[in-house]
Amino acid sequence: MSDILVVGSLAYDSLATPAGEVDRTLGGSANYFSLASSLYAATKVVGVVGEDYGDDDVRMLTSRGVDVAGLQKRPGKTFHWAGKYGADMNEAVTLATELNVFEHFNPELPPSYKGAKYVFLANIHPDLQLRVLEQIESPRLVGSDTMNFWIHSQLPSLKKVLAKVDVLLINEGESKLLSGKSNAIAAAKEILAMGPKAVVIKRGEYGFVLYSGEGYFVLPAFPIADVVDPTGAGDTFAGAFFGSLAKADVAYDLRALKQACIQGCLLASFTVEEFGVTALKSLTWADVEKRAEIYGAVVTP
Amino acid sequence: MSDILVVGSLAYDSLATPAGEVDRTLGGSANYFSLASSLYAATKVVGVVGEDYGDDDVRMLTSRGVDVAGLQKRPGKTFHWAGKYGADMNEAVTLATELNVFEHFNPELPPSYKGAKYVFLANIHPDLQLRVLEQIESPRLVGSDTMNFWIHSQLPSLKKVLAKVDVLLINEGESKLLSGKSNAIAAAKEILAMGPKAVVIKRGEYGFVLYSGEGYFVLPAFPIADVVDPTGAGDTFAGAFFGSLAKADVAYDLRALKQACIQGCLLASFTVEEFGVTALKSLTWADVEKRAEIYGAVVTP
Helix, strand or coil, rough: CCCCCEEEEEEEEEEEECCEEEEEEEEEEHHHHHHHCCCCCEEEEEECCCCCCCHHHHHHHHHCCCCEEEEEEEECCCCEEEEECCCCCEEEEEEEEEEEEHCCCCCCHHHHHCCEEEECCCCCCCCHHHHCCCCCCCCCCEEEEHHHHHHCCCCCHHHHHHHHHHEEEEEEEHHHHHHCCCHHHHHHHHHHHCCCCEEEEECHHHCCCECCCCCCEEECCCCCCCCCCCCCCHHHHHHHHHHHHHHCCCCCCCCHHHHHHHHHHHHHHCCCCCCCCCCCCCCCCHHHHHHHHHHHHHHHH | CEEEEECCCCEEEEEEEEEEEEEEHHHHHHHHHHHHHHHCEEEEEEEEEECCCHHHHHHHCCCCCCCEEEEEECCCCCCCEEEEECCCCCCCCEEEEEHHHHHHHHCCCCCCCCCCEEEEEEEHHHHHHHHHHHHCCCCCCEEEEECCCHHHCCHHHHHHHHCCCCCEEEHHHHHHHCCCCCCHHHHHHHHHHHCCCCEEEEHHHHCCCHHHHHHEECCCCCCCCCCCCEEEEEHHHHHHHHHHHHHHCCCCHHHHHHHHHHHHHHHHHHHCCCCCHHHHHCCCCCHHHHHHHHHHHHHHH
């Protein structure tokens, strides 16, 4: 088992979905990711929070064994995102993005972080992703995520990132935007030509497409009848994906990537059943194993 | 192996997709269905065409062994549908629907049809679906499809149909409309309470959800990078689905239903690669078997 490092946001989110509303609930890609990944392997977080960030919210990570030596506390307020979802929960409408302390974030890795083997660069400015990556000594597997904002505004930097990562994890809509293709199967092929050895296209309730030069692996999401809040499902997927790979302690290996995608689906299925990180906070291995068995039956003829 | 009976439309379609346009090409649910089902089992068609319907188009069915004794030729023109698709090919925009001879269609089954064991009531007026069903002596498995128009305008009749069918095959959007639920997993449960023993929700490029009281079976579509025209994919799915069940000669059986869904995905994947019925016309068993092997690899960890 090797260490995982994640750089991403720690945030307070205000969310409105057909199931209800919550104000300033704990969120951010690094929180979702590390709550999932820490079920599998030791995880180190790189990020920044403001003075308003609760000690309880830090302890929630440390109680799961997450290393927060790379978490900076800065004067000002924590990153805040407000979004809402309509009946089709596959896409969020952003109502507000307040970068706050995130605006001048400069990720400095503590020396103890630099030997991390599994590195995930969550959806942040591609220059910051590069800044983190250049501080890691000899990563075994590097993954990244991105979003429409960076694809539109920072494409040259983003392309530098793509040239250095092993796996890109990306939403379906953004895979089409990045590739200029109108379907995920075609988009996956195109993205592979930009550098990654594999791409995972996240399709919400429709699951994922994993593509490597060796072929496609495509499965639906774990079936959930009552989705409460899809926020963080993709970051949860990434956390379980990297957790699964780090636990197996393999480098690039297609069989392990497939299993990692399945773990991603399983963990994400819990996230969407409650608002924010609520479900992840109380999740146990027994819960995951039970759902793994059901998922096996759902996708097996 | 038992006979399949399908009632549905025979049409000339005008189609516009990002891949191009075709005018008055052969279409209609009964054509897509029987071109698919006849690869598996003997198929009988019930429908109506106008004086403009080409003899070649009838011969295309008879050359595949399809029984056209139930095909009426009436004064007037054949049903015509015009539709277009945007970059997201999952939903068509209807530009024109000319019912023509279909407007006064009264399905009368020839005596030789009344012993059919596998019966598919494609998307037509629910009263016509009932009219066909009451002429069948002792069907082994009955399936139906429907659309938003009938859900809005003929719900009482549609509910009578649902009370009599074993399997409903329906598009995802229409499953939500019929059930009042916002996700396919919840919709499937709700629809089962309306009568069918099982429901297959067709999700286009995202595959299908099969739900029976015994659990969910969910898989993605066969991965196609270049979709040319999605018209008829759902009817092709239904044809292969019923073909697979009739070939196996089983009544309601969950294992057989799962295999039938897989055959549905395989055949539909050919349909979408060319305009109209072009791909289905030249399809062979060898083509299907080759794709079955690839599909197995795509969905197996």
